[in-house]
Amino acid sequence: MVAARLWNTSRGQVKGGEVHEVSLCRSLAAAVTRAAGERRVEAVEVSIGGLRQVVPDAMAHAWTFVVRGTTLDGAALRITSIPAAITCDDCGATTELGPELGFDCRSCGSGHTRVTSGEEFTLTAIDICDPARVTKGES
Ligand SMILES: [Zn+2]
Numbered sequence: 001m002v003a004a005r006l007w008n009t010s011r012g013q014v015k016g017g018e019v020h021e022v023s024l025c026r027s028l029a030a031a032v033t034r035a036a037g038e039r040r041v042e043a044v045e046v047s048i049g050g051l052r053q054v055v056p057d058a059m060a061h062a063w064t065f066v067v068r069g070t071t072l073d074g075a076a077l078r079i080t081s082i083p084a085a086i087t088c089d090d091c092g093a094t095t096e097l098g099p100e101l102g103f104d105c106r107s108c109g110s111g112h113t114r115v116t117s118g119e120e121f122t123l124t125a126i127d128i129c130d131p132a133r134v135t136k137g138e139s
Contacts, residue, residue, distance in 0.1 A: 020053065021054060021059045021061075022062045022065070022066060024059065025059065025066040026066055029063075029066050029070065031123055032072060033070070033071060035123075035126055038071070039128045040128065040129045041071070041072055041126055041128060041129070042075060043076040043125075043126075043127040044072075044076070044077050044078065044123070044126055044127070045078045045079075045123075045126075046121070046122060046123055047120050047122045048079055048080070048121055048122075049081075049082045049083075049118035049119045049121070050081065050082065050084035050097070051084045051119050052118075054079075056081065059077070059079060064077075080124070082117055082118065083097070083117070083118065084117060084118025084119075085115070085116050085117045086103060086114060086115055087113060088108060088110050088112065088113050089112040089113065090108055090110040090112050091105060091110065093105055093106075093108065094116060103115075
């Protein structure tokens with residue numbers, strides 16, 4: 001079974017693959033469950049920065065596996081990728097950060113740069129499908 005193999009891997013040595021995404025999905029599912037309670041969740045939206053090294057396909061796969069059989073089973077995961085960017089302290093330029101581009105400012109070449117985006121892992125929205133719960137206030 002795929003599921004069993006995934007769990008075994010996550011307990012053993014971590015060397016990439018989907019283990020990273022599985023643990024992110026588990027944290028995410030826990031946060032969503034806390035927020036949604038008993039209500040049925042239709043979709044979950046997350047923003048993930050480029051520095052998180054999350055593979056969206058692997059994340060989506062891990063999500064379906066992690067939520068299977070839970071109250072979140074069937075909830076869609078919508079991922080928004082946020083490009084990593086650095087801002088230069090010397091000239092103020094903000095440029096996108098790529099795996100092969102390094103951390104030097106590409107406007108002036110300065111090394112005095114800060115990462116200003118790309119480390120996000122943010123739960124941005126939870127779509128709740130709850131048409132039945134309108135009994136409040138009735139007398
Ligand atoms: Zn600069």
